[in-house]
Amino acid sequence: MSSAAVRRVPRAAVIGVTMAAGLMVLPMLWVLILSLKDSSALMADTTTAFSPPWTLVNYANIVGDGQVAVWLLNSTIVSLLMTGGVLFLSSLAGYGFARLEFPGRNILFIVVLFGLAIPEQAVIIGRHQLFAAAEMHNTYTALVMPGLSAPFGVFLMTQYFRAIPREIDEAAMLDGASRFRVFWRVLLPLTVPAQATLGIFTFFHAWNDYWWPLISATNRDMLTLTVGIAASQQNFAQAEGLGFLMAQAVFAGLPVLIIYVIFQKYIVRAVAGAAGQ
Amino acid sequence: MPLRYLAFPLAALAALSACGERDDRTEITVQRFFGACQAEYGDVIDPQEAEGECGIITAMINQFEAENPDIKVVENTVFWPGYDQLTSQIAANGPPDVVTMHSSAIPDYEARDLLEPLGEDLPALGLTADDFTAAARAGVTVDGEVMGIPIDVWAPLWHINLNLFREAGLVDSQGRPIMPRSTEEFLEHADRFVEATGKPYFIQVTTKDLAGPSRIFQVYMMQQGDPVFPDPRHADFDNARGREVLKFMRDVYAGGYSVRDQDYAANVSAFLRGMGGILVDGTWMVGQFDAAAHDPDSPLYQGYAVRPVPMMFDGPPVSLVDGHNWVMPRDSSRTPEERAAALRFLRFFAENDFQWARTGHFPAYRRIIDSAQWQGLPHRDDIAIITEIGQPLPNYVRRQAPIELIVGEEVSAAFTGAKPIDAALRDMERRTNDVLQSF
Numbered sequence: 001m002s003s004a005a006v007r008r009v010p011r012a013a014v015i016g017v018t019m020a021a022g023l024m025v026l027p028m029l030w031v032l033i034l035s036l037k038d039s040s041a042l043m044a045d046t047t048t049a050f051s052p053p054w055t056l057v058n059y060a061n062i063v064g065d066g067q068v069a070v071w072l073l074n075s076t077i078v079s080l081l082m083t084g085g086v087l088f089l090s091s092l093a094g095y096g097f098a099r100l101e102f103p104g105r106n107i108l109f110i111v112v113l114f115g116l117a118i119p120e121q122a123v124i125i126g127r128h129q130l131f132a133a134a135e136m137h138n139t140y141t142a143l144v145m146p147g148l149s150a151p152f153g154v155f156l157m158t159q160y161f162r163a164i165p166r167e168i169d170e171a172a173m174l175d176g177a178s179r180f181r182v183f184w185r186v187l188l189p190l191t192v193p194a195q196a197t198l199g200i201f202t203f204f205h206a207w208n209d210y211w212w213p214l215i216s217a218t219n220r221d222m223l224t225l226t227v228g229i230a231a232s233q234q235n236f237a238q239a240e241g242l243g244f245l246m247a248q249a250v251f252a253g254l255p256v257l258i259i260y261v262i263f264q265k266y267i268v269r270a271v272a273g274a275a276g277q
Numbered sequence: 278m279p280l281r282y283l284a285f286p287l288a289a290l291a292a293l294s295a296c297g298e299r300d301d302r303t304e305i306t307v308q309r310f311f312g313a314c315q316a317e318y319g320d321v322i323d324p325q326e327a328e329g330e331c332g333i334i335t336a337m338i339n340q341f342e343a344e345n346p347d348i349k350v351v352e353n354t355v356f357w358p359g360y361d362q363l364t365s366q367i368a369a370n371g372p373p374d375v376v377t378m379h380s381s382a383i384p385d386y387e388a389r390d391l392l393e394p395l396g397e398d399l400p401a402l403g404l405t406a407d408d409f410t411a412a413a414r415a416g417v418t419v420d421g422e423v424m425g426i427p428i429d430v431w432a433p434l435w436h437i438n439l440n441l442f443r444e445a446g447l448v449d450s451q452g453r454p455i456m457p458r459s460t461e462e463f464l465e466h467a468d469r470f471v472e473a474t475g476k477p478y479f480i481q482v483t484t485k486d487l488a489g490p491s492r493i494f495q496v497y498m499m500q501q502g503d504p505v506f507p508d509p510r511h512a513d514f515d516n517a518r519g520r521e522v523l524k525f526m527r528d529v530y531a532g533g534y535s536v537r538d539q540d541y542a543a544n545v546s547a548f549l550r551g552m553g554g555i556l557v558d559g560t561w562m563v564g565q566f567d568a569a570a571h572d573p574d575s576p577l578y579q580g581y582a583v584r585p586v587p588m589m590f591d592g593p594p595v596s597l598v599d600g601h602n603w604v605m606p607r608d609s610s611r612t613p614e615e616r617a618a619a620l621r622f623l624r625f626f627a628e629n630d631f632q633w634a635r636t637g638h639f640p641a642y643r644r645i646i647d648s649a650q651w652q653g654l655p656h657r658d659d660i661a662i663i664t665e666i667g668q669p670l671p672n673y674v675r676r677q678a679p680i681e682l683i684v685g686e687e688v689s690a691a692f693t694g695a696k697p698i699d700a701a702l703r704d705m706e707r708r709t710n711d712v713l714q715s716f
Binding site: 062067241 | 317
């Protein structure tokens, strides 16, 4: 390819990507601008969003509703516990499958991988009955525990542990380290990139999860942000409370946006890493 | 040791699961839709100071708590209509004590023996079934048993932009809107309207939402007299009456008399912006449209009227109605004290039904319908006839919610021209019968 062609292609690509990015951002800008208008004005005409007066009353109403803070806290607790749990269990399982010899290991690994192919919808009734029998609905345990079963996490960590040379384990053991110490002190630090990938995906999945919290958390104090916001909608909220609805959407997205800004470098790496798996 | 690392998350889970507070009040869980508006009305205990469904019900519950300090109301607001959550709660043996339910959904839950009959409790509520309006009573009565306490009756209505009607000469000498009395007259009026105003005569849902088209179709079918559901296991759509209704709806759409590509929200916005003559919408919008009619900046200023869906076929006068009700799901763990507290809650709502009727819905009680207070509310005299001619679908039709979606899909496909009318009617009947016969 000539140098001129090299120069031309990136310019077109930049223009194309910029336009695509603009198209992707437009709905979010629309949500933002709607959230800054009084709902009654939007009910009459949504194009009033482009002209003043704008208002923060929708955000004031969110802050004024103590329930939203509770839902935010619930989502944070559930997401953090699920992320921590998945990282912990997937690392242990991944290490076991990658390093330990035990009867039925390969069959068990295949059984775990089957979990990737089974949709949540197929097991939801059984899962619901299980938690109902244990009288655990409307608890953090019920919200977190099903998410701890993470076949993708086990698969990812297994592959990552397998890629680490066994000589590292052997050298540590020769120095007198126990198997757990080898796992904890030597191998686990080497898996930080995979942990970051898994952690970010798990956190976002837990934060955005709607279906299981909708079914399990029926007490208003135990709702997560996604379910709580949906429950706040009036029967015809798309017509009656549009500004408030959009403000809620912005509010719900803010924590994720902040996390993205802070961990942008890791998230980009995580997505790139996952694509390369 | 590995256990050291497990200790924190396990302790955190256990501690968080055990969170809770002691309270000596009798606690009842009230589950409802109508949205959440705690920020605006969380401290309001006088319903008169609240507006709209969400505001008024929030204020009424606040008032109940204020007047009954020995009862704690745990309020669960669910995403409309909330039946998935309710079913889930019942399956988990943890249903709420009282819950909002549409009249059309009661037969479904009753057939599975999931609701407590409340007929024997009516004296404790200071009520008899005769206190209910005919439509409200029909909505909560299944096989002769009262299964809920009605909150309201609602119906699809024609909301009219009187300013555009005047422009088209479709008002009588007293300034009242002239309603069509047949499908032919409808098309004639629509033609005049479009020619005079350049705007569509009819604002109806044409995309995404299915309840609207389904209700319009059901109303027109009911207006022809013969039952659509001759028995609990069969629907009768695929007939000459069905063809006539769908052909009419198709003529309205294809003739350019209707808006296109609009969902419910777009419908409401279009009507408020004066973009069409008639909006098909429910009782709940009367209050808001009337407020717009008093706003000098609104296209509806001094130009709003509302009427029942006019009779355009040759059957007896009738209007399709549904209703909101309180029901009590069966719960073997509910104590007598909790049940008594729940009944006091229901009694409070029955006694204060006028406040709820301010939303635009019809009161569920004769004494309120007959009161000067209710009749003095705007536009109520124009639509009060519905309390006499309103009919729900027969309550032996158990699965009305899924049937509404099926009918809505097929009707939408037919009148927009996406599907031939005969095929739509055939599929509508087959799919509905599948649902009725699989129950």
